[in-house]
C-alpha cells in the first residue's frame with residue numbers, strides 16, 4: 001500500500017460530505033486529527049442521521065497491522081502465550097477484556113438452549129479466542145485476512161483457522177452458523193455495512209430449521225459519550241469509524257435484522273471497573289498523539305515511572321491522584337464497548 005499523504009487542506013475537506021454509512025450529509029467536526037502513524041493527518045466528520053463519526057480520507061493502511069502484530073506493540077500479542085498456560089482459557093479471556101466477557105456470556109446463554117453450536121469468528125487475528133472456545137467444547141472456526149496472523153494461529157493452536165476474506169467466505173457458507181461474532185473489527189474496515197452484510201449472510205435466519213442464529217459485533221461505543229464528543233477512539237486509519245447505538249439500528253434495518261445491546265450492569269457490578277478518564281459524558285475531545293513513528297516504531301508516551309507503577313495497583317492509584325489523572329467508575333447498562341446482537345429475520 002502506498003504511503004498516506006500527510007497534508008490535507010480545507011479545499012480537500014469541505015464542510016459537508018456524504019456519510020459513507022447512510023448517505024446523509026455529514027459535517028466536519030475536526031479538521032486536524034493526528035493519524036495513528038506520524039505524520040499522517042485526517043479529518044473527522046459526524047453524521048447526525050445515523051449518529052456516526054468517521055475519518056477522511058477513507059484510506060486503509062495495512063502496514064499498521066504488520067507493525068502491530070510483527071513488533072509486539074499490541075497487548076493482544078501476549079494472549080497466545082498466556083492462554084496456552086491458562087487452566088481455563090475461556091475464563092482467562094472473560095477476565096481480560098470486557099468485549100470477550102460479553103461475547104462469551106452470549107455464547108454460553110445461547111448454548112443453554114441450543115445444542116451443538118456451530119460458531120464462526122470473523123477477524124480471528126492471532127487465534128486465541130477461537131482456540132479458547134474450542135478448548136471449552138464449542139466448535140469454532142476463525143477466519144482472518146492476515147496471512148501472517150492465520151499462520152501464527154495455526155502454528156500455536158492447531159488448524160481451526162483459515163485465511164479468507166469475509167465476502168468470499170459468505171458466498172460459500174451461507175446461513176451455516178448459529179453464532180457469528182466479530183470482536184473490535186468493524187471500526188477497522190472502510191466499508192462497515194457491506195462487512196456486516198457478509199457477516200450476517202453466514203448466520204442462520206430466524207426461519208431456519210432449529211431457529212435463527214446470533215451475530216455479535218463489538219466496537220468502541222460512541223453512545224457512552226456526550227453528543228459533542230469528538231473521536232474518543234483510536235486514531236485513523238487504524239480505526240475509521242466511531243459507531244453508536246443509532247448506527248447499529250440503521251445497519252440492522254439495512255440487513256433486515258432485529259437488534260439488541262449488551263446490558264453491562266452485571267459486568268460493572270462484578271468488576272467495579274474504573275477507567276483512566278473523566279466521566280465519558282463530560283469528555284468532549286480525546287484526540288491523542290500518533291502511536292507509531294514514520295518507520296512504524298511505537299512512540300511511548302507513558303513515563304518509565306508510570307509503566308513501573310502500573311503493575312502495583314495501590315501505587316498506581318496514588319500516582320494518578322498525585323498526577324491528577326481522572327478516574328471514572330463505570331455503572332449502569334451502557335458500557336464503553338458497544339456489543340450488538342443482530343438476529344436475521
Ligand SMILES: [Zn+2]
Nearest residue numbers: 019022047050
Ligand atoms: Zn450517516
